[in-house]
Amino acid sequence: MGQFLVRRILTIIPTLIAISFVIFAVLDLAPGDPTSALPETIDPQVRQQIRKVMGLDEPLPVKYSLWMRQFFVNEPLALIEKAFDVRIGDSENRLRVTSWGSRGTPVMDIILERVPQTLWVVGLAYVVAIVIAVPVGVVSAIRQYSIFDQLGTFFSLVGYSIPTFFTGLLMILLFSVKLKWFPMIYDTNLQVVDWDSFIQQIKQSIMPVAVLGFFQAATLARFTRSSMLDNIPMDYVRTATAKGFGERYVVIGHILRNSLIPVVTLIALGIPAIFSGAIITEQIFRVNGLGALLIGAIQLNDIPLVQTVTFIFAFLIVVFNLIADVVYGVLDPRIRYR
Amino acid sequence: MAVRTETASADELVDELPQRQHRTLWGDVWLRFRRHRLAIFGMVVLFMLIVGVLVGPLVYTVDPEYSFIVDDIDSINQRPSLKYPFGTDDLGRDTLARNIFGGRISLAVGVVAMLVAITFGTLVGVLSGYFRRLDNPLMRFTDLMLSLPSLPLLLVIIMLFRDSLKAWLGPELGIFLLVVFVIGILGWMPTARVVRGSVLSVKEKEFVEAAVSVGTRQHTIVRQHILPNVLSPIIVSATLGVASAILTESALSFLGLGFPSNVPTWGRLLFENKDFITQNPWLVMWPGMFISLTILSINFIGDGLRDALDPRQRR
Numbered sequence: 159m160g161q162f163l164v165r166r167i168l169t170i171i172p173t174l175i176a177i178s179f180v181i182f183a184v185l186d187l188a189p190g191d192p193t194s195a196l197p198e199t200i201d202p203q204v205r206q207q208i209r210k211v212m213g214l215d216e217p218l219p220v221k222y223s224l225w226m227r228q229f230f231v232n233e234p235l236a237l238i239e240k241a242f243d244v245r246i247g248d249s250e251n252r253l254r255v256t257s258w259g260s261r262g263t264p265v266m267d268i269i270l271e272r273v274p275q276t277l278w279v280v281g282l283a284y285v286v287a288i289v290i291a292v293p294v295g296v297v298s299a300i301r302q303y304s305i306f307d308q309l310g311t312f313f314s315l316v317g318y319s320i321p322t323f324f325t326g327l328l329m330i331l332l333f334s335v336k337l338k339w340f341p342m343i344y345d346t347n348l349q350v351v352d353w354d355s356f357i358q359q360i361k362q363s364i365m366p367v368a369v370l371g372f373f374q375a376a377t378l379a380r381f382t383r384s385s386m387l388d389n390i391p392m393d394y395v396r397t398a399t400a401k402g403f404g405e406r407y408v409v410i411g412h413i414l415r416n417s418l419i420p421v422v423t424l425i426a427l428g429i430p431a432i433f434s435g436a437i438i439t440e441q442i443f444r445v446n447g448l449g450a451l452l453i454g455a456i457q458l459n460d461i462p463l464v465q466t467v468t469f470i471f472a473f474l475i476v477v478f479n480l481i482a483d484v485v486y487g488v489l490d491p492r493i494r495y496r
Numbered sequence: 497m498a499v500r501t502e503t504a505s506a507d508e509l510v511d512e513l514p515q516r517q518h519r520t521l522w523g524d525v526w527l528r529f530r531r532h533r534l535a536i537f538g539m540v541v542l543f544m545l546i547v548g549v550l551v552g553p554l555v556y557t558v559d560p561e562y563s564f565i566v567d568d569i570d571s572i573n574q575r576p577s578l579k580y581p582f583g584t585d586d587l588g589r590d591t592l593a594r595n596i597f598g599g600r601i602s603l604a605v606g607v608v609a610m611l612v613a614i615t616f617g618t619l620v621g622v623l624s625g626y627f628r629r630l631d632n633p634l635m636r637f638t639d640l641m642l643s644l645p646s647l648p649l650l651l652v653i654i655m656l657f658r659d660s661l662k663a664w665l666g667p668e669l670g671i672f673l674l675v676v677f678v679i680g681i682l683g684w685m686p687t688a689r690v691v692r693g694s695v696l697s698v699k700e701k702e703f704v705e706a707a708v709s710v711g712t713r714q715h716t717i718v719r720q721h722i723l724p725n726v727l728s729p730i731i732v733s734a735t736l737g738v739a740s741a742i743l744t745e746s747a748l749s750f751l752g753l754g755f756p757s758n759v760p761t762w763g764r765l766l767f768e769n770k771d772f773i774t775q776n777p778w779l780v781m782w783p784g785m786f787i788s789l790t791i792l793s794i795n796f797i798g799d800g801l802r803d804a805l806d807p808r809q810r811r
Contacts, residue, residue, distance in 0.1 A: 176640050184653060315799075319792035321743055323750045323763075324784035327770055331777050434647040438747055442770075452648055453751060456655045464652055471645035479643065 166483060170476050177472045178229070182222050185461050228255050229466070233266055257455075257463045265466045268451065275346055276447030280436050282363060283370035288425060291375040292418075295382025299390065299417075300409060310379060317376030322435060326369045326442035333365060340365050346446035366443045374432055381424055385417040392416075419489045426482035430475040528804040535800020538793035545790055549603060552596035560593040560760060575778055583778045585769060595782050598760040602742055602787070605676055605761070609741035612680025614687055614734045621691025622726075626699060626718060635692070638685050646682045650744065653678050654753050662756075671755050675748065679741050687733045694726040701725075728805035735801055739794040746787050762787045 200208075209215060216224075232254055238244070254264040294314075298307040334342040344362050348355060389395065390413060398408045437449030444450070448467060455463035529535060576583045582592035624634035654674060661670035698704065699722065707717050746763030748754040755761050757768065762783040769779035 173640065173643060177643055180640075180644065181649070184649070185656065315795060316792060319739075319795050320788040321746060321784075321791070323747065323766060324780075324788055327766065327773060327780050327784060331773055331780075335774050335777070430645070434645055437647055437651075438750065441751055453651070456651055456753070459655075468645060468648045468652060471648050472643060475643045475645060 162487070163484065166480055170480055173476055174473065175226075177476070178226070178469055179222065181465055181468050181472065182225060183218070185465055186218060186221065225255075225465075229469075236264070237266065255462050255466060257460055265463050268463065269448065269466065269470070272446065272448050272451045275344075275445055276433070276436055276440070276449065279363065279366050279370065279439065279445055279447065280432055283367045283436075284374060284425075284429065284432055286367055286371035287374035287378055290371070291378030292382050292421070294375075295379040295421075296386055296409070296414060296417075298379070298383045299386030302387065307383075311383070314376040314379045317372050318380070322369050322373050323438050323442060325372065326365070326439060329365045329369060330442070342443075344443045344445040366439050366445055369442070370432060370435055370439050373435065374428065377428070378421065378424065382417065382421050385420050386413060389413045389417045419486065422489060423482045423486045426478050426485055429478050430471065433471060433474055525804045529800050532796075532800035532803060534796040535804075538796030538800070541789055541793040542797065545599065545786070545793075546603065549596055549599035552599075553593075556592060556596065558590045558593040560589060560597040561758065563587050563589055575776060582782050583776060585779055586772050586775075591779060591782060594760045594765060595762070595786060598762045598765050598783060599786060601672070601755065601759060601761045602745060602763070603790070605672070605679070605745045606738040606742035606790075609676045609679040609683065609745070610734055610737035612677060613683040613737050613741070614730060616680065617684035617687025617733070618691050618730055620684065620688040622695055622718060622722065624688070625692040625695025626714075626722060631692075634688075638688050641682070642685045644682070647744075647747065650678055650682060650748060651751065651753050654748065658753075667756050668759055671759070675745055675754060679744050683737065683740065683744070687730065687737070690729045690733055691726055694729050695722055698722055698725045731805060732798055732802045735794060735798040739791045739798070742787065742794075743791055 236254055255266070257263050257265050257268055294310050298310040301307055330342055333339045339361075341362050344366060345358075348359055348362070350356050350359050395408060395413055398412050399405075403411075433448070436445075436447065437452060439445070440447045440449040441453060448470075452464065452467045454460075455467065580590055580592070582590070582595060584590055585594070620634055620638065624631045624638075657674055658671065661674045664670060665673065704717060704721055707721050712720075745754060745761065746766070749761050749763030750767045752767055755764055757764070760768075765783040766780055766787075769776075769783075773780055
């Protein structure tokens, strides 16, 4: 297991490098010119000078290796300095990845400002999804073809088919416009200081969390149900029942324990996807998170910011793939890693 | 002694046998598919949507870009009425006409993007399943593509290449090809994996061995023996691929990064009208309902096809 872990972690390094190259190349080979957003009145010679200072005239491999150094050496060092309040080497002159949009602010600082909002919405949504999906899937499987099962299956297929941008608008229509229960727009500046502002925070989070959570719950419930159905006809279940255990014990202690193995893997694999899904949800409710940052950066042609956010999404996918692999091995003793 | 000639010839004998209905492969599939009530429901709904979108403009001849403000200043943000069956938007344009036109583009994007993804996915899947030497590099490539965050990357690529394709091929065709191609190129990986798995198992079957032993050329084996036998997973993933392509296109348009505003797609209509949700909720209800119905019915059909094409369920 230990050896497997080391090897598995080592394989993500070339993957990440390849991904970073793809992201870098796509952005770099694109025909857009970052100086095109500057005023037309700038003298062509000055424009050329600006391009040179930005390093746009260098060949691709040079640009890529410079960017790699900034991204994989300078940025982590800056993060460590910030986190532990220490100085490592010549930190003032170390070049950081800076945003083109907001006057040279380091990209990482902007991103760190946005992460809490996204984490709050995404994290809560995922918790809600799991809490709803697993029991629904379990009961549907035990009472297969019952009314509950048919309703559950139907709703999960419907929930899986209706896009989040439509459910979000429907919720706004129902709960903000008609019933006036929840605010239409998520207020990111809200500080939770007392009970009232806490209630307000909960109120404004309900709709984004519900939209993201229900969509995820639909997928998870379908998967939990089919995983349970795979295990129910197994011999060990019959043995447990024959030994005289009650239904509740057999279901929870035997069937559920085994059925949850693939479900847990799917949960780990789904975390990056829900971050991507948050891009849309954040747009509907104007949550000022990572997704909104990416959209804004794309519209402003802020290439360093776009590169970094996209790479963070890719990083999440790779890391959670690793976590899913490891968790699967830990939970299922039949899996042997060599 | 003459041979008795009264005996019926073989042909006549066959004719006298009780007539049995011929059962074909696809006939069997249809029989099993028909048992799936939701799949039939999905097929009917999808058929109606397609017919409506294709025939609609011939019957309902209102120009989707025509603003009725010219005739009547009050004709903005109208609710459904006899004059405007689906209402009008903030610029006084007819919502029904826009939805019909938008449906054409949304469905076309779905089908064409699926074709791109399926073609590429099948190609990669067959190559890596059949040729052992290609397996590892192609599958590593697939893994790499799967680790790319598709929605952010889609947004980035479309944003970056939009203007140059617009200049090259015109705003409508250029964006259409870009959207379709990018969705296809970022969506072929699941198909490739499924196809590879099926090819790997089919490759070991006796009939392939027989074909090899009589000296059939490799591309003939792939075309004649492998491909027909991996058709079921391809069909299922093609069906579901249409749904996910439509969904992706709508998401792109909803984020304002899909088609330009003079080309309404269902997602684009949602994006344009979401700010008028308080004045006229119908504006977002129609396109949202159409997208959801389309995706839902395609998913039902996909489920039905998966059951119908599964040989283990054959009775």
